[in-house]
Amino acid sequence: MLIKRITCQVKSNEVDTFSRLQTNWELIHNLKGFIGQIGGWDIKNKLSACIYSFWESKEDYDYFMGNVHDEIVSKSNQSKTYSSINVELFEEVNNITGLLDDFISVLRKSKFIRTALTDVKEDRINHFKEVQNQVWSPGMKTTNAMLGGKFACSSKDNHRYLTLTGWVSQEAHENYTNHLFTNLKLRANTELDIIRISSQHFVSEDSWKVLGDHL
Numbered sequence: 001m002l003i004k005r006i007t008c009q010v011k012s013n014e015v016d017t018f019s020r021l022q023t024n025w026e027l028i029h030n031l032k033g034f035i036g037q038i039g040g041w042d043i044k045n046k047l048s049a050c051i052y053s054f055w056e057s058k059e060d061y062d063y064f065m066g067n068v069h070d071e072i073v074s075k076s077n078q079s080k081t082y083s084s085i086n087v088e089l090f091e092e093v094n095n096i097t098g099l100l101d102d103f104i105s106v107l108r109k110s111k112f113i114r115t116a117l118t119d120v121k122e123d124r125i126n127h128f129k130e131v132q133n134q135v136w137s138p139g140m141k142t143t144n145a146m147l148g149g150k151f152a153c154s155s156k157d158n159h160r161y162l163t164l165t166g167w168v169s170q171e172a173h174e175n176y177t178n179h180l181f182t183n184l185k186l187r188a189n190t191e192l193d194i195i196r197i198s199s200q201h202f203v204s205e206d207s208w209k210v211l212g213d214h215l
Helices: 015-028 058-076 103-109 122-141 170-188
Strands: 002-010 034-041 048-055 082-097 112-120 146-154 160-167 194-203
Touching (some): 002 015, 002 058, 048 058, 048 112, 048 194, 082 160, 103 146, 103 160, 122 170, 160 170, 170 194
Antiparallel strands (some): 034 048, 112 160
16 A cells, blocks of 8 residues: 655645645545545644545556646646645555454544654664554554554655554544553653654544545
8 A cells, every 4th residue: 555645834824725625636536546535634733734645556646646636736726725745655564453444444434643754763673663563553452442544664765654543533542642652652662763753633624535436
């Protein structure tokens, strides 16, 4: 699976317009290999739009970029609504198992999304992967509030990792953060592995959600 991470810094007077134009991406619902797209406003930065799209393969994504993407952008003129955009591609390493078995259901039913972007030390990559599978993923699953997610590596930098999880609600994620996160962090010895880490947390906007209709 290929994951596209998009972050737009939206102009303060264009928030409503950006949100309305984001619904134009519904046009990609029937493309071969398209799994889904979700997004919302970062709770720490209300002008930062967080968007994640999911594709079955790089070939399917490349077809979209070469034949469909620019036409949608040109017609909507959405680019006028933001001052900057950052795009990164990631390739799936592991599925994160939660309450739901299939990822399309995770996209459909998640109300709150938490992501972490981590740059990992060269000699700690294997340990970082191990604790993701042995500590973080099973630990989050015990909350009975994490629906599922993906653990992925940057297409350009094998030291850079994305962790994305979907939750039943923002309150459920806050409960996890307050009561379980610190213990898991101690068990994982996170500080030994990472160079830097950043996160995005957002309520999934229903009007931005696009699900592939072939799935």
